[in-house]
Amino acid sequence: MKAVTLLEKGKIAIKDDYNPERKLGEQDVEIRLMACGVCGSDVHYYTHGRIGPYVVEKPMVLGHEASGQIVRVGSGVTHLKVGDRVCMEPGIPRFDSAETLAGCYNLDPELTFFATPPIDGCLCETIIHPAAFTFKLPDEVSYYEGAMVEPVAIGMQSATKAGIRPGDIALVYGAGTIGIVTALCALAGGCSDVIIVDMVDSKLEVAASYKNIHAVNARTGDLKAVVDDLTGGAGCDVVFECSGAGAVVTGICEHVKANGTVVLTGIPLELPPFDIAAAQAKEVTFKTVFRYANMFPRTIRLIRSGALDIKRLISKVFEFNDAVAAFERAASGTAGDVKIMIDCSKI
Numbered sequence: 451m452k453a454v455t456l457l458e459k460g461k462i463a464i465k466d467d468y469n470p471e472r473k474l475g476e477q478d479v480e481i482r483l484m485a486c487g488v489c490g491s492d493v494h495y496y497t498h499g500r501i502g503p504y505v506v507e508k509p510m511v512l513g514h515e516a517s518g519q520i521v522r523v524g525s526g527v528t529h530l531k532v533g534d535r536v537c538m539e540p541g542i543p544r545f546d547s548a549e550t551l552a553g554c555y556n557l558d559p560e561l562t563f564f565a566t567p568p569i570d571g572c573l574c575e576t577i578i579h580p581a582a583f584t585f586k587l588p589d590e591v592s593y594y595e596g597a598m599v600e601p602v603a604i605g606m607q608s609a610t611k612a613g614i615r616p617g618d619i620a621l622v623y624g625a626g627t628i629g630i631v632t633a634l635c636a637l638a639g640g641c642s643d644v645i646i647v648d649m650v651d652s653k654l655e656v657a658a659s660y661k662n663i664h665a666v667n668a669r670t671g672d673l674k675a676v677v678d679d680l681t682g683g684a685g686c687d688v689v690f691e692c693s694g695a696g697a698v699v700t701g702i703c704e705h706v707k708a709n710g711t712v713v714l715t716g717i718p719l720e721l722p723p724f725d726i727a728a729a730q731a732k733e734v735t736f737k738t739v740f741r742y743a744n745m746f747p748r749t750i751r752l753i754r755s756g757a758l759d760i761k762r763l764i765s766k767v768f769e770f771n772d773a774v775a776a777f778e779r780a781a782s783g784t785a786g787d788v789k790i791m792i793d794c795s796k797i
C-alpha cells in the first residue's frame with residue numbers, strides 16, 4: 451500500500467510497497483485513513499533526523515494525528531462496526547502494565563507511539579489499531595476535526611492537570627498549536643479569560659481571533675500590565691508553559707498568583723536554570739504533562755458541543771499525493787500556519 455515515508459533525514463517519499471506487519475487481532479479494527487495532521491514532531495524528524503534519544507535509523511512511515519473509516523473489525527470488537535467514522539489515539543500501552551492499571555497508561559515506558567522511531571506512523575492507506583484506542587466521531591465532527599483530536603488532547607490533559615475552577619484566569623506561554631489548543635481547553639474548562647504570549651505576531655493573530663483570548667507579544671507588549679488589568683494585580687490562577695523555551699521556564703512564576711498552579715507542558719530542549727525561591731515565595735503547585743490519558747472521548751464531546759472551535763486552526767489542506775509538499779510547507783514555518791492537514795480520502 452501507499453505510505454508517506456521518511457527515508458532519512460531531509461528525505462520524504464510516498465512509497466507504494468508498504469507492507470505493515472500487524473495482522474488484525476480479535477480486539478483490533480482496520481481503518482481506511484481519511485485525514486492526517488502534520489505535527490511538529492514529524493517535521494522535527496524530517497529536518498533533524500531525531501528527537502532526543504529517538505533517532506531515525508531506518509525508513510519510517512510518518513503521521514500520528516489521524517482519522518478514518520472502519521473497514522474491518524476483529525471478532526471480539528463490539529463497540530465499533532464497519533463504516534464507523536473514527537479517530538485513533540496513537541500511543542498503545544501494554545494493557546497490563548503497572549502504569550496502565552494505575553490509570554496513567556501514557557506513562558507506560560514500553561508504550562509504542564506512531565511515528566516515533568522505530569515505530570511506523572499511520573500516514574498510509576489503512577492501519578490496524580486496537581479498538582480500545584479507536585474513537586467514534588459524531589456526525590457533526592469532520593474527519594479534519596477528528597485528526598485534530600490528538601493535539602487538542604494535550605491541551606485537555608494540561609487544562610485537566612491545572613484543576614481549573616470556573617472564573618479562573620490563565621496565562622499561556624507559546625502560541626503554537628499546543629499553546630492555542632491549551633488556551634481553548636482552559637476556556638472550555640471554565641476560565642473566563644486566557645492571556646497568551648508569544649514573539650510571533652502571525653501566531654498571536656490566530657489566537658486573538660478567539661473571544662476571551664488576550665494575545666500579547668513578549669517583545670513589544672506589556673505582559674505585566676495585561677495580567678494586572680485582568681487579575682486586579684493578583685496574578686494568574688494558572689500558568690501554562692507551552693513554548694519549550696528555557697528562558698520562559700526560568701521566569702515561570704513571575705505572573706502566577708500566590709498559591710497558584712504552573713503546568714509544564716512544553717519540553718525544553720536545554721536544561722534551564724530555575725528560581726526555586728520564587729516558586730516557594732508563592733507556594734506554587736507544579737504539574738507536568740506527558741501527552742495524555744483518557745482525553746479522546748472528552749475532546750470529541752467538546753468539539754461536537756462547539757466549546758472547542760478548532761476548524762480555524764486548519765491553515766492549509768494538501769492531498770495525500772502532495773504529502774511531501776505538505777511537510778515542506780510545515781518545515782518552512784510559513785507565517786500564520788497552525789495546522790497543516792493531509793486529506794487522505796482520495797488515495
Ligand code: ZN
Pocket residue numbers: 489490491514515600601
Ligand atoms: Zn502531534
